[in-house]
Amino acid sequence: xxxxxxxxxxxxxxxxxxxxxxxxxxxxxxxxxxxxxxxxxxxxxxxxxxxxxxxxxxxxxx
Numbered sequence: 001x002x003x004x005x006x007x008x009x010x011x012x013x014x015x016x017x018x019x020x021x022x023x024x025x026x027x028x029x030x031x032x033x034x035x036x037x038x039x040x041x042x043x044x045x046x047x048x049x050x051x052x053x054x055x056x057x058x059x060x061x062x
Contacts, residue, residue: 012038012039
C-alpha cells in the first residue's frame with residue numbers, strides 16, 4: 001500500500017482513487033472535502049489534536 005503513495009504528485013487525486021476502491025477511505029475523503037483543507041494540512045491538524053507528532057508518522061512511512 002505504501003508503494004501506491006510514493007511518487008504521486010497530487011494527494012487529492014490519489015485519495016479519490018483510493019476512496020473509490022476502499023469504502024473506509026470514503027470517510028477520509030468526506031472529511032477532507034468538508035474541511036476545505038489540503039490532505040496534508042488536515043493530517044497535520046488531526047495528528048496534533050490527537051497528541052501525535054505528525055513528523056514522526058511521516059518519518060516512519062519513509
